[in-house]
Amino acid sequence: xxxxxxxxxxxxxxxxxxxxxxxxxxxxxxxxxxxxxxxxxxxxxxxxxxxxxxxxxxxxxxxxxxxxxxxxxxxxxxxxxxxxxxxxxxxxxxxxxxxxxxxxxxxxxxxxxxxxxxxxxxxxxxxxxxxxxxxxxxxxxxxxxxxxxxxxxxxxxxxxxxxxxxxxxxxxxxxxxxxxxxxxxxxxxxxxxxxxxxxxxxxxxxxxxxxxxxxxxxxxxxxxxxxxxxxxxxxxxxxxxxxxxxxxxxxxxxxxxxxxxxxxxxxxxxxxxxxxxxxxxxxxxxxxxxxxxxxxxxxxxxxxxxxxxxxxxxxxxxxxxxxxxxxxxxxxxxxxxxxxxxxxxxxx
Numbered sequence: 224x225x226x227x228x229x230x231x232x233x234x235x236x237x238x239x240x241x242x243x244x245x246x247x248x249x250x251x252x253x254x255x256x257x258x259x260x261x262x263x264x265x266x267x268x269x270x271x272x273x274x275x276x277x278x279x280x281x282x283x284x285x286x287x288x289x290x291x292x293x294x295x296x297x298x299x300x301x302x303x304x305x306x307x308x309x310x311x312x313x314x315x316x317x318x319x320x321x322x323x324x325x326x327x328x329x330x331x332x333x334x335x336x337x338x339x340x341x342x343x344x345x346x347x348x349x350x351x352x353x354x355x356x357x358x359x360x361x362x363x364x365x366x367x368x369x370x371x372x373x374x375x376x377x378x379x380x381x382x383x384x385x386x387x388x389x390x391x392x393x394x395x396x397x398x399x400x401x402x403x404x405x406x407x408x409x410x411x412x413x414x415x416x417x418x419x420x421x422x423x424x425x426x427x428x429x430x431x432x433x434x435x436x437x438x439x440x441x442x443x444x445x446x447x448x449x450x451x452x453x454x455x456x457x458x459x460x461x462x463x464x465x466x467x468x469x470x471x472x473x474x475x476x477x478x479x480x481x482x483x484x485x486x487x488x489x490x491x492x493x494x495x496x497x498x499x500x501x502x503x504x505x506x507x508x509x510x511x512x513x514x515x516x517x518x519x520x521x522x523x524x525x526x527x528x529x530x531x532x533x534x535x536x537x538x539x540x541x542x543x544x545x546x547x548x549x550x551x552x553x554x555x556x557x558x559x560x561x562x563x564x565x566x567x568x569x570x571x
Contacts, residue, residue, distance in 0.1 A: 268293075
């Protein structure tokens with residue numbers, strides 16, 4: 224590969240991970256308007272990326288799109304209308320270019336974002352609109368910063384959005400060891416909250432404890448983990464904020480764990496089968512709120528960056544870091560749920 228060419232991955236179809244194909248292309252030289260050329264140093268994967276590759280959940284792509292919504296890198300050059308950045312700035316990607324900075328997206332907007340309708344981060348260089356970039360935390364490596372765009376922002380919104388800010392004295396329940404759950408654990412712990420985490424093994428429980436979880440519950444051996452979590456709170460009053468990532472498979476237990484006037488924040492649909500049927504009236508009987516979120520706003524990313532710098536937080540990256548030539552392997556790694564926290568591809 225010459226200095227004027229670089230490698231990027233494309234989705235040639237949506238028939239599975241084998242749909243990912245690596246090609247070479249020329250580095251753009253003539254930027255216009257608000258375009259910014261970024262040398263991408265690292266990217267990270269989400270379950271969404273695997274679902275897009277498989278064509279599930281009606282996630283339709285632009286033909287031959289460059290996948291990946293999360294990444295971090297260095298700005299090399301800018302178009303004549305760019306005002307927010309200069310060459311040399313380090314940045315991370317925001318999934319939704321051109322979207323109002325203070326607005327909260329729905330799934331419709333997310334489906335039009337990076338890695339699905341707009342070329343994403345699985346490439347060595349990329350041209351992005353400046354609205355798709357945010358200043359990177361100064362205390363992080365590129366690999367760490369690359370984890371923040373989707374799961375980090377979702378966790379931040381779950382804890383600090385919706386009119387309630389998690390603070391010291393609160394009790395937060397996280398589920399599992401995926402990117403959103405680990406980021407939520409780290410943010411809530413740094414804010415002074417007590418963390419209860421569910422997981423599937425003793426080994427993962429030990430890692431969660433090392434990150435700050437005061438209590439862990441194995442949901443395989445303790446199917447009534449919602450009631451157990453509630454019993455672990457002061458006077459068994461219940462959890463202040465449940466970060467629910469499982470949807471149908473976890474919501475009924477989440478509602479058992481939450482306190483009166485507490486919040487269950489639904490952030491994902493990883494589970495496919497309901498343990499028990501739940502309905503809107505369950506929030507009446509339990510006097511709580513259920514808040515659904517998709518991602519978060521660009522303003523929230525900026526707030527998250529400041530918090531990470533102030534607390535010197537270091538996002539957790541899976542122990543196996545992939546190379547750009549190993550993107551298919553990285554997809555399989557997350558698809559087989561062999562990861563802990565975020566799956567990262569080191570690109571440059």
